[in-house]
Amino acid sequence: MDANPVLAETVRGNWVENLHRGAYAVVDAEGTIIASAGDIERAIFPRSAIKSMQALPIFARHADEQFHHTSEELALACASHHGEDVHVNTAAGLLSRLGLSVADLECGAHQPTNNAAREALRAVGAEPSALHNNCSGKHSGMLSVAVAMGIPTAGYVGREHEVQKQVRAAVEAVIGEPLTEGKCGTDGCSIPTFAAPLRAFAYGFARMATGKGIAPELGTAARRLFDAATSHPHLVAGTGHADTLIMQAFNGRLMQKVGAEGVQCGAIRDKGWGYALKCDDGNIAASQAMLAGLLLKIADPDEAQRAVLQKWATQPINNVRGAEVGMMRTLT
């Protein structure tokens, strides 16, 4: 297998220090490859980059009709959030309407990603709960599916639980590929993650963005989720995060989501294109540089959008005393 191309690098002084290889695909809803680099047929774990796909059963199983998820709750279902108050409260609010509590979340607890939120917890001597887990919105959404289906919620993270079967079927429906146990792992938040070709995830986002090639109900559900996420970018990540700032700058045109280990997926909604990108070595900052380079090329950014993307296309590297000694930069 040929190596994927170097799509980002770090420079220290006047010499390249690190190389980051990767692949990306930009695809339309007919499956036409608009742009690509590297091996786009290799199966990759999409991780959290496809939370919007994993949220589709909220509509397929009519949980939305029963619990009337707010736009904010739908955005949070698509999120890897930073554990700020608004994220925690939004997740807690949906759980409460479901007649459930934090004790029903099976994602585990971790410290808030956001520094200020972490320090605020420390200041009062509090431990983080599962509500602070960046996936608590996705999990609350999955719990709403279980409750709507009238089935026990316990064990909803398991691959054989009906909720995960619904999630898997929804992802398969939009990406147009079967997901198999032969390429399956467990995500950080304990739900299954299935590997599939990079190209297929781009294709799935294009179909979600356009509604083309998928059942009308799926298309409607996808539009509601993308509308929610792009209307509430702060809920999808948090203060200062690339996804939040980039989606804010694109003002609804762009659905963008990071996944662990250097995955970036999304859709340029007005063009009807989906994209998927994976940094081979899992480096998040490098994948953000690659993403910014890609969006600069294909997303027709205006000047303000270009300025935001530049923050990730070229990221300064500072030493302990704060001097700028190098940079991470896109070669995409």
Place this chain on the structure above:
Amino acid sequence: MDANPVLAETVRGNWVENLHRGAYAVVDAEGTIIASAGDIERAIFPRSAIKSMQALPIFARHADEQFHHTSEELALACASHHGEDVHVNTAAGLLSRLGLSVADLECGAHQPTNNAAREALRAVGAEPSALHNNCSGKHSGMLSVAVAMGIPTAGYVGREHEVQKQVRAAVEAVIGEPLTEGKCGTDGCSIPTFAAPLRAFAYGFARMATGKGIAPELGTAARRLFDAATSHPHLVAGTGHADTLIMQAFNGRLMQKVGAEGVQCGAIRDKGWGYALKCDDGNIAASQAMLAGLLLKIADPDEAQRAVLQKWATQPINNVRGAEVGMMRTLT
């Protein structure tokens, strides 16, 4: 340029998630290549992996005769330490004998790498000082050179300061290659770092381990530094660190040092071999997996040494709830 080979990978469930490429060279003091992978002529920044080389001017400039550095202080000069009490106190002790203080360190302050040390500082509401900087031993050693030379210490981190000229000359002498401004950057602790071929660093460690091909005084100095580091592995890194535990297990046979951005350098002293390894993407855990795989192959480990190396050759990956969901593993 061909891509370097994949020397480590992460697996999630039953599918490979990340690839880590790299290169390594194992060289004897005559320059014979004992083993290698990838492009060993490409210049890499060695970063902290060559602190033992950078400590050579302590002897070349006779600072040792004036200040009688202890074995512990010499080990700390070769260290990227964890900011535990013993590290901080050892650095402070040398500074005091020099008639200097923490205010003379120009490495900058950062939180201790060691969790318990970091929490202990927080518990008393104290800020970390430059003594907690992982490089404070190296910097104290460099200050001893300046004082022994009778020159102002201020600005000793600058490329044009006499101390850094001495450091540069010492590194050039052992690696047998010129260091050039054309491949130069600033390290995290503000001193210059020069890129040179990976092979040359391995060669330098072989010459330091054997004294062959270098001036007798350099050979003596190198032996004192390697003896110090291998006698006090805890001072070279800290509690639980790979370098500390691996050097302890090898009981003097092995000099091992990590550098930032996935560099690993050292010497198998009884064989007279030096080695240098760089993970292309800068991932430290991957470089440790590569290192462990390399040492398992070339260092003739006994059963106990093998058991320690295995901890880094295959590193479990756990999810938020603590379940083992994958692994980082060497392919070296």
